[in-house]
Amino acid sequence: MLIKKLKTFVSLIIALPFVLYLLTLAGCVSAPYEQPTGKVFKPAVSGTYHCVQKGQTLWRISKIYDVDLDELTRINNLSESSTIEIGQKILIPGKKSVRQASANSFDDFIWPIKGQVVGSFGQTSSNMVNKGLNIKPYSDNNVIASRSGKVVFYSDSFGVYGKTVIIDHGDGFSSVYARNSEVYIKPGDAIEKGIVIAKAGSAGRDTNIYLHFEIRKGSNPQNPYYYLSD
Structure with a gap:
């Protein structure tokens, strides 16, 4: 009886690879080198x-x-x-060689005020998404133009943003400066990068002093961190 069982067991072991092969052909068993459904190998980015x-x-x-x-x-x-x-x-x-560019190759944006970022792009507060940066000044509240351009908008009471000014940079980009206590420019003015245009303040019920700053491409807010040069 024992010998008969051993023969049966050995027969099953010998037949197992062939059975697995048939199941693989039938789609019941995946080959060991195949990825699970929905997962595809992606080549590294060159x-x-x-x-x-x-x-x-x-x-x-x-x-x-x-x-x-x-x-x-x-x-x-x-x-x-x-x-x-x-x-x-x-x-x-997709590039094969490193390129060089002089420091003044592009008209970069500069920080509009020296201070601490207290609200970052994309953060949510009071059910509102921050479309820029909130910057609390260290000591000097002066706000400077982040980039050269032309003033295209001013409001002394723009909702929760308070006194707000927008500068168009002429290449599809614009910058927004809000929550100012004072504004020294007006629509139509040509503005050079780095000149003082306003003084940071507060707005509405929020008495904290900080500048709300945005960079827009068309009407779409951009992440200022990607554009601001030290």
């Missing part, structure tokens, strides 16, 4: 790495290589609150 230099912004780097800014942030897994640092390596997709 390109070159750019080493961030002093004063460079992610926007400037995208211009140097003629790469879409959104694609650059996605491929490098940069979050909305990310800032790039000197020496950081940024993958440039």
Whole structure:
């Protein structure tokens, strides 16, 4: 009886590979090298790495290589609150060589006020999404133009934003400066980057003093961190 059982067991072991082969052909068993349904191997992104230099912004780097800014942030897994640092390596997709550009190659945006960021792009507060940065001044409340352009809007009471001014930069971009206690420019004025245009203040029931600053491409708010140069 024992010998008969052993023979049956051995027969099953010998037949097992053939049975698995038939099941694989029938689609009942996946071959060991196949990925689960819905998962596909993706090749690594080819390109070159750019080493961030002093004063460079992610926007400037995208211009140097003629790469879409959104694609650059996605491929490098940069979050909305990310800032790039000197020496950081940024993958440039589809490019084979590193390019150089002079410090003044592009008219970068500069920080509109010296202070602490107390509200970042994309943050939600009181059911409102922050479309820019809230910057609390260190000591000097003077607000400067982040980039050269022309004043296209001013309101001394723009809802929760209070005194607000918008500068059009002529290339599809504009910058917004809100929550000012004083504004020194008016619609139609030509503005040079770096001049004092306002003084940061408060607005509405919020008595905290800080500047609300936005960068827009068309009517779409952009992440200022990607554009602001130190």
